[in-house]
Amino acid sequence: MTVLEQRGAYRPSPPPAWQPRMDPAPLLPDAEPYRVLGTEAAGEADPDLLRRLHAQLVRGRRYNTQATALTKQGRLAVYPSSTGQEACEVAAALALEERDWLFPSYRDTLAVVARGVDPVAALTLLRGDWHHGYDPHEHRVAPLSTPLATQLPHAVGLAHAARLKGDDVVALAMVGDGGTSEGDFHEALNFAAVWQAPVVFLVQNNGFAISVPLAKQTAAPSLAHKAVGYGMPGRLVDGNDAAAVHEVLADAVRHARAGGGPTLVEAVTYRIDAHTNADDATRYRGDAEIEAWRAHDPVQLLERELTGRGLLDEAAIEAARQDAEEMAADLRERMNRDPEPHPMDLFDHVYAGTTSQLREQRALLRAELEAEHERHGEPEGGAR
Amino acid sequence: MTTVAVKPATMAQALTRAMRDAMAADPTVHVLGEDVGTLGGVFRVTDGLAKEFGEDRCTDTPLAEAGILGTAVGMAMYGLRPVVEMQFDAFAYPALEQLISHVSRMRNRTRGRVPLPITVRVPYGGGIGGVEHHSDSSEAYYMATPGLHVLTPATVADAYGMLRQAIASDDPVVFLEPKRLYWSKDTWNPEQPTEVEPVGRAVVRRPGTSATLLTYGPSLPVCLEAAEAARAEGWDLEVLDLRSLVPFDDETVCAAVRRTGRAVVVHESTGFGGPGGEIAARVTERCFHHLEAPVLRVAGFDIPYPPPMLERHHLPGVDRVLDAVARLQWEAEG
Numbered sequence: 267m268t269v270l271e272q273r274g275a276y277r278p279s280p281p282p283a284w285q286p287r288m289d290p291a292p293l294l295p296d297a298e299p300y301r302v303l304g305t306e307a308a309g310e311a312d313p314d315l316l317r318r319l320h321a322q323l324v325r326g327r328r329y330n331t332q333a334t335a336l337t338k339q340g341r342l343a344v345y346p347s348s349t350g351q352e353a354c355e356v357a358a359a360l361a362l363e364e365r366d367w368l369f370p371s372y373r374d375t376l377a378v379v380a381r382g383v384d385p386v387a388a389l390t391l392l393r394g395d396w397h398h399g400y401d402p403h404e405h406r407v408a409p410l411s412t413p414l415a416t417q418l419p420h421a422v423g424l425a426h427a428a429r430l431k432g433d434d435v436v437a438l439a440m441v442g443d444g445g446t447s448e449g450d451f452h453e454a455l456n457f458a459a460v461w462q463a464p465v466v467f468l469v470q471n472n473g474f475a476i477s478v479p480l481a482k483q484t485a486a487p488s489l490a491h492k493a494v495g496y497g498m499p500g501r502l503v504d505g506n507d508a509a510a511v512h513e514v515l516a517d518a519v520r521h522a523r524a525g526g527g528p529t530l531v532e533a534v535t536y537r538i539d540a541h542t543n544a545d546d547a548t549r550y551r552g553d554a555e556i557e558a559w560r561a562h563d564p565v566q567l568l569e570r571e572l573t574g575r576g577l578l579d580e581a582a583i584e585a586a587r588q589d590a591e592e593m594a595a596d597l598r599e600r601m602n603r604d605p606e607p608h609p610m611d612l613f614d615h616v617y618a619g620t621t622s623q624l625r626e627q628r629a630l631l632r633a634e635l636e637a638e639h640e641r642h643g644e645p646e647g648g649a650r
Numbered sequence: 651m652t653t654v655a656v657k658p659a660t661m662a663q664a665l666t667r668a669m670r671d672a673m674a675a676d677p678t679v680h681v682l683g684e685d686v687g688t689l690g691g692v693f694r695v696t697d698g699l700a701k702e703f704g705e706d707r708c709t710d711t712p713l714a715e716a717g718i719l720g721t722a723v724g725m726a727m728y729g730l731r732p733v734v735e736m737q738f739d740a741f742a743y744p745a746l747e748q749l750i751s752h753v754s755r756m757r758n759r760t761r762g763r764v765p766l767p768i769t770v771r772v773p774y775g776g777g778i779g780g781v782e783h784h785s786d787s788s789e790a791y792y793m794a795t796p797g798l799h800v801l802t803p804a805t806v807a808d809a810y811g812m813l814r815q816a817i818a819s820d821d822p823v824v825f826l827e828p829k830r831l832y833w834s835k836d837t838w839n840p841e842q843p844t845e846v847e848p849v850g851r852a853v854v855r856r857p858g859t860s861a862t863l864l865t866y867g868p869s870l871p872v873c874l875e876a877a878e879a880a881r882a883e884g885w886d887l888e889v890l891d892l893r894s895l896v897p898f899d900d901e902t903v904c905a906a907v908r909r910t911g912r913a914v915v916v917h918e919s920t921g922f923g924g925p926g927g928e929i930a931a932r933v934t935e936r937c938f939h940h941l942e943a944p945v946l947r948v949a950g951f952d953i954p955y956p957p958p959m960l961e962r963h964h965l966p967g968v969d970r971v972l973d974a975v976a977r978l979q980w981e982a983e984g
């Protein structure tokens with residue numbers, strides 16, 4: 267007889283009941299990326315929406331080539347191109363209502379522009395005359411975020427705050443495949459699910475994080491599967507199919523707005539250009555892969571679908587091109603003017619007020635500028 | 651005017667009261683952190699807030715410091731005024747990226763269009779017998795990040811007044827709470843809490859003429875004790891409580907040092923790369939011709955924070971402060 271039995275204190279019983287907290291099956295993504303173009307579903311899509319998407323894709327492609335050209339000319343310090351990813355960029359912007367918020371990464375200036383932000387202001391960070399150009403409140407677009415995935419918890423907090431205030435605002439946050447390995451990705455998804463915050467996470471899986479392919483990034487069945495662990499639905503979509511990305515995102519936005527909580531969307535796409543102009547992609551990938559993806563080009567896919575269905579004629583395509591050229595010409599013209607960043611601005615907006623230390627440093631810089639002015643004649647924005 | 655009984659209150663109670671009053675006065679003030687709701691925080695500083703204001707205003711978050719501060723950024727972007735509790739100094743480190751890369755820079759990046767009025771409360775410092783990771787003095791990390799205010803109260807009244815200021819500030823504030831003073835008591839009337847002078851000003855806690863001790867937070871009581879003990883040696887020490895490390899009150903500090911001509915900086919944080927180096931340099935640059943001796947530092951050793959059974963050897967105590975005062979070249983004077 268054991269000591270416990272002698273005392274009669276211990277009566278073995280089965281463990282207290284354990285229940286799964288929810289059925290994971292409805293959260294699981296489809297086995298294949300969801301597609302609309304080239305399938306029956308295309309017939310049910312709203313032709314006006316498809317035409318709007320097309321015009322934006324044409325514009326978006328032109329925007330990417332123009333920004334890349336400006337970088338080669340030294341007008342931008344760096345440009346992370348979204349060539350090949352225009353469907354995701356454009357659909358993200360168009361899936362939102364006016365009152366919603368967009369949280370972009372450095373790759374997503376096109377989404378920012380498609381949301382209505384002036385392209386020159388969207389490119390301020392990449393031109394380098396300031397860290398950021400536009401008023402985030404004007405179009406409800408957060409600043410482009412460079413530290414990977416750090417913008418995701420911001421989107422969750424904003425959506426949570428909106429819900430607490432009783433506003434039916436949704437936040438859509440964008441991140442790359444590499445960014446999903448960051449701790450902030452995990453924390454943001456977990457907070458969003460626990461709080462049932464109205465957030466949509468859009469992961470653009472473009473195959474690479476600079477040079478590192480997805481296989482070295484994750485062992486998950488798909489990035490969309492990660493959603494299940496947080497208790498939110500994961501959706502897998504063809505990221506080059508603008509109609510599909512828009513439909514999936516718009517569904518997720520509706521779901522979030524209705525109080526259904528967050529969704530994780532993985533859009534499978536491909537980065538046609540190098541990581542940035544400063545990157546040499548030949549060191550880590552071959553032309554065959556790029557050519558295969560060029561054959562699945564987002565602009566061509568939609569254009570072929572629309573013309574095939576008689577929903578878009580040559581005149582409409584020409585009009586879209588014309589509009590894109592005008593945008594590019596305007597961008598070129600304005601980006602070719604030298605920006606005039608004012609050195610004295612450096613001390614503004616560090617704090618709401620100032621400090622005695624910053625006052626002293628301000629005076630030092632002003633004196634340096636005045637001395638420079640005396641030597642060279644021209645003040646470098648030092649007049650203020 | 652009726653006189654209200656002035657009862658002894660602890661610093662922890664004053665901090666609680668500050669949050670309570672701020673939440674009552676401003677519905678955009680939200681408290682969030684680990685265990686801050688039902689439990690009232692591991693130090694009970696948020697005690698009663700969830701009960702009074704509901705869990706939407708005082709929220710137990712998932713356990714993730716970057717997530718807490720990161721979501722606070724989004725909340726602030728939408729017009730709320732988050733007050734974030736980090737459970738302990740060393741557990742605030744996961745949030746450093748959010749703090750450094752976004753919280754401190756968002757106003758500057760957006761040219762003032764997106765201010766982030768976030769208060770990050772961090773219990774800090776040693777002397778409570780804590781095991782590893784519970785006693786760090788992390789102020790130098792925060793001080794090295796432009797865009798943040800770094801405040802630390804040392805008295806019960808300041809705990810209230812400065813936390814109210816921090817919450818009301820339109821800038822992000824790292825509010826360092828000296829955890830070994832949480833239970834320090836003072837006669838302080840919670841019904842008529844005192845407001846403190848403008849944020850960012852140091853204050854003389856003990857006037858004196860021989861030398862100035864420049865200190866803050868957990869080291870203030872040590873310096874006051876040292877000043878008492880120094881009377882026996884014939885020194886009349888002035889004790890200055892910095893209260894705000896950023897912005898730094900050069901004016902008050904230099905006025906004090908110019909009066910006495912001698913200064914010792916006292917803090918728990920490591921000496922090498924610690925706040926004392928910056929403070930000593932500033933004082934020397936500005937008060938050189940008034941100085942009778944080099945500005946000395948009394949600091950924690952340059953070691954990882956020691957285990958509790960050895961921490962008394964690490965923490966600057968009265969003797970170490972007095973030894974430094976003794977080295978202020980008194981002989982040369984006469």
Ligand SMILES: Cc1ncc(C[n+]2csc(CCOP(=O)(O)OP(=O)(O)O)c2C)c(N)n1
Pocket residue numbers: 373412413414441442443444445446472474475476537541
């Ligand atoms: C926290 C952090 N670490 C490293 C970097 C440097 N970096 C910039 S982009 C990038 C790759 C990101 O890949 P992915 O998330 O897939 O986005 P993509 O560039 O493909 O759009 C890296 C490593 C960074 N910006 N932030």
Ligand SMILES: [Mg+2]
Pocket residue numbers: 442443444470471472473474475476
């Ligand atoms: Mg990528």
